[in-house]
Amino acid sequence: MVSELSPTPGARSVSADTEGPRPPMPVKMVIAGGFGVGKTTTVGAISEIEPLTTEASITSVAAGIDDLSHTPEKMTTTVAMDFGCVTLDPTLKLYLFGTPGQERFGFMWDDLVEGALGGLVIVDTRRLDDCYAAVDYFEHREIPFAVAVNAFDGKVEHDLNDVRWALDVGDHVPLTVFDARERGSVRDALLVVLEHALATAQQ
Amino acid sequence: MTVGGGVTKAGTTREVKGEDEMTAGEPSAADDAWGVEHPPSIVRPFLLTAGRIAGGDSLVPTIPIETQVVATDLGLATLDAFVFDQHRDIITICRQPQSLAEIAAKLRMHLNVIRVLADDLRADGQLALYAPQAESARDATVLRRVIDGLRAIPDSRGAIRER
Numbered sequence A: 001m002v003s004e005l006s007p008t009p010g011a012r013s014v015s016a017d018t019e020g021p022r023p024p025m026p027v028k029m030v031i032a033g034g035f036g037v038g039k040t041t042t043v044g045a046i047s048e049i050e051p052l053t054t055e056a057s058i059t060s061v062a063a064g065i066d067d068l069s070h071t072p073e074k075m076t077t078t079v080a081m082d083f084g085c086v087t088l089d090p091t092l093k094l095y096l097f098g099t100p101g102q103e104r105f106g107f108m109w110d111d112l113v114e115g116a117l118g119g120l121v122i123v124d125t126r127r128l129d130d131c132y133a134a135v136d137y138f139e140h141r142e143i144p145f146a147v148a149v150n151a152f153d154g155k156v157e158h159d160l161n162d163v164r165w166a167l168d169v170g171d172h173v174p175l176t177v178f179d180a181r182e183r184g185s186v187r188d189a190l191l192v193v194l195e196h197a198l199a200t201a202q203q
Numbered sequence B: 001m002t003v004g005g006g007v008t009k010a011g012t013t014r015e016v017k018g019e020d021e022m023t024a025g026e027p028s029a030a031d032d033a034w035g036v037e038h039p040p041s042i043v044r045p046f047l048l049t050a051g052r053i054a055g056g057d058s059l060v061p062t063i064p065i066e067t068q069v070v071a072t073d074l075g076l077a078t079l080d081a082f083v084f085d086q087h088r089d090i091i092t093i094c095r096q097p098q099s100l101a102e103i104a105a106k107l108r109m110h111l112n113v114i115r116v117l118a119d120d121l122r123a124d125g126q127l128a129l130y131a132p133q134a135e136s137a138r139d140a141t142v143l144r145r146v147i148d149g150l151r152a153i154p155d156s157r158g159a160i161r162e163r
């Protein structure tokens, strides 16, 4: 079996004559938000496997409070990341990564997020502050994202327009309400992100 | 062993290449050095990777975490010859294609250690790595396929998943 080679000049590929089963094309989406907003619940509601946890590295950027130069201090931190997957068809597999992040610090998940189709920022309306870092991140990286309010027990404490105003996200960012425990609701929230990503890609 | 040539088709995976390609176009992260915090689980794999680490300004390419990894026939044939259990474990679970993230989770090893080991095994022809296409996130065809695939998912599960 001849292995595929990228058109990149100079790239080499060495591969065994016969290979194992051909894997599906992997695509990924990122589930972000503060601690306890329902990221793992969201992944678990739609994943075909029980969510797995792995250690990964993220770079946190702590503002240099004591530092007169105000140079942000970067630290590489090992964090636990939950993820799951959905085989959409034999040739296409969607991975969902619940990205960890500390509130009050900026952080960079570039290593985890590079190439993501889009992001879903989960919000608990009782603790709106917790999602600012995720919103900022996706905005700066220009990754299509939507904000999804997790309606804990069916209750949303604020009007959606108030949430939009408080988060200071533009009208182009889709805002939705969902239930992290319901598979259909998670599916629909992911579709909101993907439709937005498609619209962006077609511009 | 075959060194093949061809062009990557849209909607397929491409195989991971050498360092030159993997690092090309990636944002520079020179400050992103590893090692401010060394979790205990790193100590032994650090020996295994001969001190090499993935990510940041490392020379080891940062292979995407969703990259699919499959054992080659060569890898399976040489299973008994591995000195390190970790190499054998990776080849063994990669009889079934899976992502780097799954390998790291199942073997309880840091993702960046798995990146190094998988890249070594790829270089030796014992694993085949299929990275996602770099542009798929902006590819309307790919996005539509994912949308259609997700839409087909019913509201609730037909059977209760094993817990």
Ligand SMILES: Nc1nc2c(ncn2[C@@H]2O[C@H](COP(=O)(O)OP(=O)(O)O)[C@@H](O)[C@H]2O)c(=O)[nH]1
Pocket: A033, A034, A035, A036, A037, A038, A039, A040, A041, A042, A098, A150, A151, A152, A153, A179, A180, A181
């Ligand atoms: N009642 C209710 N509980 C939820 C909901 N979503 C998450 N939880 C619970 O909130 C807690 C934190 O959720 P988790 O998914 O672990 O949050 P994470 O830290 O963002 O991964 C868990 O105990 C969940 O069972 C929800 O929609 N309703």
Ligand SMILES: [Mg+2]
Pocket: A039, A040, A041, A082, A098
């Ligand atoms: Mg969690």
